[in-house]
Amino acid sequence: MIDLQERFSERKNFFNRLLLIYIFFTFLFGLIIFRTYTLQVSSFSDYEIAALKNKTREILVQPKRGIIYDRHGEIIVNNTPSYNLIIQPSFEMNLDLLFEDMGSYISFSNAEMKYAYDNFKNKASLNRELVLKQGLTQEEIARFEVRRHRYENVFIAERFSRENLYPKLFAHSIGYIGSLNNEDLENILAEQSIQPKETVFNYSNGYIGGKTGIENIYDKSLRGKFGKRIYEVDATGKLLNLLEEISPINGIDLKTSLDLESQKTAFLEMKERRGAVVAVELATGAIVTYLSSPSFSVNKIANGLSQLEFEKLTSDKDKPFFDRAVQGRYSPASTIKPAIGLFGIENEIIDWDYTINDPGFFVLPEDNRVYRGWKKGGHGNINLNDAIIESSNTFFFSLAYESNIDELTKHLAKFGFGRNVCIDCFLPDSGLLPNPRWKMNTHNFGWFKGDTVNLGVGQGYLSATPIQLAYYSALLANKGSINKLSFVQGYSDPIKDTIKTNNIYVSDWNKIHQSMIGVIENPKGTAGRLRSLKDYTIAAKSGTVELVSTETKEDYKIIRENEGNRDHAIIIAFGPMPNPKYAVSVVIENGESGGSVAGPVAIAVMNTLVKND
Amino acid sequence: MIKKFLNIFRNGIFIDYYLFISIALLSMMGLIFLYSASQGNIETTIKQSFFVFFGLTLMFAVSQPDPDFYKNNALLFLLISIFLVLLTLLTGKEINGAKRWLDLGFFTLQTSEIIKVALPVFLAAYLFDKPLPISLKNTFLTLLLIFFIVNLIRIQPDLGTSLVILIAGLYILFLAGLSWRFIGISSGLFVLTLPYIWNNLLEPFQKQRILTLLDPNADPYGSGWNITQSKIAIGSGGLQGKGYQQGSQAHLDFLPETETDFIFSVIAEEFGFFGVCILLFVFFFILFRCLYLALNARDRFCRLTIGGLSLLFLSTIFINLAMVVGIIPVVGMPLPFISKGGSSLLSFYIAFGIIISMATHKKLMRR
Numbered sequence: 001m002i003d004l005q006e007r008f009s010e011r012k013n014f015f016n017r018l019l020l021i022y023i024f025f026t027f028l029f030g031l032i033i034f035r036t037y038t039l040q041v042s043s044f045s046d047y048e049i050a051a052l053k054n055k056t057r058e059i060l061v062q063p064k065r066g067i068i069y070d071r072h073g074e075i076i077v078n079n080t081p082s083y084n085l086i087i088q089p090s091f092e093m094n095l096d097l098l099f100e101d102m103g104s105y106i107s108f109s110n111a112e113m114k115y116a117y118d119n120f121k122n123k124a125s126l127n128r129e130l131v132l133k134q135g136l137t138q139e140e141i142a143r144f145e146v147r148r149h150r151y152e153n154v155f156i157a158e159r160f161s162r163e164n165l166y167p168k169l170f171a172h173s174i175g176y177i178g179s180l181n182n183e184d185l186e187n188i189l190a191e192q193s194i195q196p197k198e199t200v201f202n203y204s205n206g207y208i209g210g211k212t213g214i215e216n217i218y219d220k221s222l223r224g225k226f227g228k229r230i231y232e233v234d235a236t237g238k239l240l241n242l243l244e245e246i247s248p249i250n251g252i253d254l255k256t257s258l259d260l261e262s263q264k265t266a267f268l269e270m271k272e273r274r275g276a277v278v279a280v281e282l283a284t285g286a287i288v289t290y291l292s293s294p295s296f297s298v299n300k301i302a303n304g305l306s307q308l309e310f311e312k313l314t315s316d317k318d319k320p321f322f323d324r325a326v327q328g329r330y331s332p333a334s335t336i337k338p339a340i341g342l343f344g345i346e347n348e349i350i351d352w353d354y355t356i357n358d359p360g361f362f363v364l365p366e367d368n369r370v371y372r373g374w375k376k377g378g379h380g381n382i383n384l385n386d387a388i389i390e391s392s393n394t395f396f397f398s399l400a401y402e403s404n405i406d407e408l409t410k411h412l413a414k415f416g417f418g419r420n421v422c423i424d425c426f427l428p429d430s431g432l433l434p435n436p437r438w439k440m441n442t443h444n445f446g447w448f449k450g451d452t453v454n455l456g457v458g459q460g461y462l463s464a465t466p467i468q469l470a471y472y473s474a475l476l477a478n479k480g481s482i483n484k485l486s487f488v489q490g491y492s493d494p495i496k497d498t499i500k501t502n503n504i505y506v507s508d509w510n511k512i513h514q515s516m517i518g519v520i521e522n523p524k525g526t527a528g529r530l531r532s533l534k535d536y537t538i539a540a541k542s543g544t545v546e547l548v549s550t551e552t553k554e555d556y557k558i559i560r561e562n563e564g565n566r567d568h569a570i571i572i573a574f575g576p577m578p579n580p581k582y583a584v585s586v587v588i589e590n591g592e593s594g595g596s597v598a599g600p601v602a603i604a605v606m607n608t609l610v611k612n613d
Numbered sequence: 614m615i616k617k618f619l620n621i622f623r624n625g626i627f628i629d630y631y632l633f634i635s636i637a638l639l640s641m642m643g644l645i646f647l648y649s650a651s652q653g654n655i656e657t658t659i660k661q662s663f664f665v666f667f668g669l670t671l672m673f674a675v676s677q678p679d680p681d682f683y684k685n686n687a688l689l690f691l692l693i694s695i696f697l698v699l700l701t702l703l704t705g706k707e708i709n710g711a712k713r714w715l716d717l718g719f720f721t722l723q724t725s726e727i728i729k730v731a732l733p734v735f736l737a738a739y740l741f742d743k744p745l746p747i748s749l750k751n752t753f754l755t756l757l758l759i760f761f762i763v764n765l766i767r768i769q770p771d772l773g774t775s776l777v778i779l780i781a782g783l784y785i786l787f788l789a790g791l792s793w794r795f796i797g798i799s800s801g802l803f804v805l806t807l808p809y810i811w812n813n814l815l816e817p818f819q820k821q822r823i824l825t826l827l828d829p830n831a832d833p834y835g836s837g838w839n840i841t842q843s844k845i846a847i848g849s850g851g852l853q854g855k856g857y858q859q860g861s862q863a864h865l866d867f868l869p870e871t872e873t874d875f876i877f878s879v880i881a882e883e884f885g886f887f888g889v890c891i892l893l894f895v896f897f898f899i900l901f902r903c904l905y906l907a908l909n910a911r912d913r914f915c916r917l918t919i920g921g922l923s924l925l926f927l928s929t930i931f932i933n934l935a936m937v938v939g940i941i942p943v944v945g946m947p948l949p950f951i952s953k954g955g956s957s958l959l960s961f962y963i964a965f966g967i968i969i970s971m972a973t974h975k976k977l978m979r980r
Contacts, residue, residue: 047848235866
């Protein structure tokens with residue numbers, strides 16, 4: 001028998017307890033619903049993005065670099081295609097059979113086959129391309145093409161390499177490209193607000209960037225912008241569908257002012273001697289010829305150089321990597337004389353009629369030190385015009401002696417000495433324009449009057465790069481104004497440098513021109529040997545840089561036995577006169593004679609330029 | 614003719630339409646969800662359809678006998694279940710280092726799923742004629758049985774199922790009037806032994822799962838992967854979902870175990886918060902129907918059985934959902950009537966068959 005009362009209380013107890021559990025779970029389910037609501041409604045956008053990020057993969061597409069042209073539209077640097085044999089691996093594909101079959105008409109090296117076998121599974125699982133062979137020959141391509149129908153998912157794809165068509169002519173001006181390190185790559189991609197990630201390459205050597213020269217300076221515009229392919233991927237990273245494609249923006253083609261023909265001439269004339277040639281178009285300040293010699297092949301550098309080859313290049317005593325045109329420091333020597341003469345005119349120390357007697361040397365009154373000219377016995381009574389033509393040292397020693405050093409350095413700075421004169425040169429050196437403060441700071445020695453006297457003939461501490469000499473030459477030719485030099489015009493506004501003067505008039509510039517024409521034309525001119533080489537009138541000033549100070553020709557004969565002690569040959573020139581179009585500077589290390597060694601190079605380059613206009 | 618046929622049914626069959634229809638509906642929804650969750654795998658879906666059809670038939674069949682049939686044979690059922698579990702331990706099919714399945718040729722039976730139902734029924738039958746609230750002696754006796762069976766399952770090993778069985782057994786004791794003092798003392802003891810359990814009873818991967826719950830971002834690509842991806846799937850579903858078979862998390866393999874443990878994440882991703890609410894509504898409908906039936910059950914055996922089995926159902930749902938939304942650590946636990954898996958599905962059809970039998974045989978007994 002079951003007591004009714006007990007049965008009732010038992011039921012009540014059961015109800016209470018069951019309800020209690022249900023209430024407890026109702027609360028728990030409330031928690032789950034709240035949690036789901038939070039995930040799906042409150043934080044929806046976060047998770048939507050997370051899901052989108054999960055299922056999509058961005059792959060970058062490398063842009064092609066811009067092509068570089070010379071001023072007449074000749075291609076200097078191009079993207080040269082090479083052809084790769086590529087498969088789209090899938091697990092159904094039998095690599096053994098493929099190699100066996102294709103091996104009958106395309107030869108695969110062991111390394112190529114090993115690479116294919118090693119990477120096949122991984123590429124197949126991720127649905128990525130696998131390169132079987134790089135650099136197919138035309139013959140191999142043809143053989144494959146006729147059999148193409150036999151293969152599914154095997155194709156030939158273009159990859160490019162950056163090729164300088166004149167790898168030695170433009171080694172320093174155009175420069176070369178190279179692989180990017182991670183940091184550079186990150187910085188470049190950061191400009192497009194993207195992170196480094198998997199990339200479809202257009203170039204067989206992967207990520208590339210301009211390392212030197214124009215390739216470096218104009219890298220940003222040449223390189224273009226990476227495109228993107230957005231794929232749907234599964235959890236393993238396998239590519240499923242292409243969802244979106246943003247094509248890469250290829251780099252902008254670059255037209256430079258460089259002139260191929262004159263560059264060839266410069267290269268041939270320099271004959272691998274150490275030195276540099278720079279030519280400038282006067283109207284624009286455009287650099288048309290730019291050669292540092294000896295040169296090297298940029299293509300080898302860009303596309304991989306063996307360690308041995310690289311060491312050979314870097315240890316070469318002629319330093320082919322060294323860009324003498326913007327980094328080589330040379331004393332301007334006698335080429336400075338027109339500028340010193342103009343200083344005398346400007347400061348009314350001399351005029352064109354001012355004459356001194358040149359006994360062949362100058363004695364510094366302070367300490368009786370003797371400063372010698374190049375010609376024993378001197379030039380006799382001589383004025384500025386003749387002093388430039390005959391390159392009288394004594395005239396300019398005494399003119400410099402009368403000069404205030406601070407005024408003189410200010411004056412020379414206007415002609416480009418001691419400062420960068422180029423807008424887009426790669427790592428330009430400023431040369432050295434010495435002054436008393438500089439000497440005190442670096443040599444811990446006060447400025448002597450003798451230092452000023454040396455400056456008067458471009459010797460001593462003063463040094464300039466060939467491009468500074470070209471700028472200087474251009475300024476003389478243009479009568480005191482020239483655009484800052486550049487390889488590419490129209491990229492940014494030209495910067496015009498104009499010398500402000502009080503006492504130098506057009507007639508003075510013209511007289512300077514006449515003097516410099518006389519350097520070649522006058523029977524006493526130091527570069528008279530050039531007279532037969534030119535087709536038109538050219539103004540020039542030669543210079544011979546003494547590396548070792550000698551008193552007599554006999555002494556020089558002794559020291560010249562060591563080639564490294566021989567004088568440097570320098571010339572600046574512009575023409576055709578009377579309306580010059582180009583200015584040139586040539587430096588030949590240890591070339592000994594500015595007029596007869598550097599001169600012919602300058603004339604040849606200018607002839608080519610004028611002929612080629 | 615038809616009228617006569619219907620008359621036979623009206624008088625001769627026992628069916629609770631609320632439960633039957635809602636469970637059938639849930640099963641159909643389950644098939645639809647599974648088709649998507651299995652990446653449109655027809656084979657899986659057809660196999661599951663077979664289980665659903667068989668399960669519904671089984672549920673109908675199980676609901677025909679009088680509840681006394683289950684009461685009288687509860688011990689037999691339990692002994693058979695225990696025998697099967699022991700047999701599994703000895704000769705079972707080993708999958709991933711766990712021996713949980715008996716290979717019957719046409720079907721691999723997860724025997725723990727059978728005992729999950731048999732134990733509560735037996736406990737209810739055992740307590741039917743004992744004085745209530747339950748005496749201390751009976752408490753210990755039943756606890757002994759519960760722990761024996763739970764341990765049998767635990768050593769398979771199958772932590773999830775053994776926990777559910779433990780919970781189901783404890784529900785019966787609780788509903789049978791287990792004293793609050795006993796509950797208080799044993800809870801206290803349980804808390805005290807937690808460090809021991811942590812150090813000695815939990816496997817390293819189980820500890821890792823608990824740690825992962827606390828900070829899923831510590832290792833999102835390793836131990837935190839499942840829960841991280843599950844949350845992304847659920848969260849990215851939003852209010853309306855991405856559409857049937859459009860869930861990228863599920864279909865691109867980011868989400869693990871989409872057919873079983875994490876099927877709710879697939880549903881949430883593809884049908885959104887609205888879909889989740891509809892699914893939960895069906896579950897709640899079934900649960901509250903069970904609550905109603907338990908409160909109106911004809912006798913103590915039915916009361917305890919309906920209470921115990923419905924709470925078993927409730928706990929299973931809760932554990933699964935709480936796991937996939939990241940409230941509790943990851944334990945293998947299917948979502949009833951939705952997840953793939955024959956044994957678990959059939960055990961719940963049997964459980965609800967018994968509940969329906971108890972719900973519909975009331976009047977006959979009153980006579």
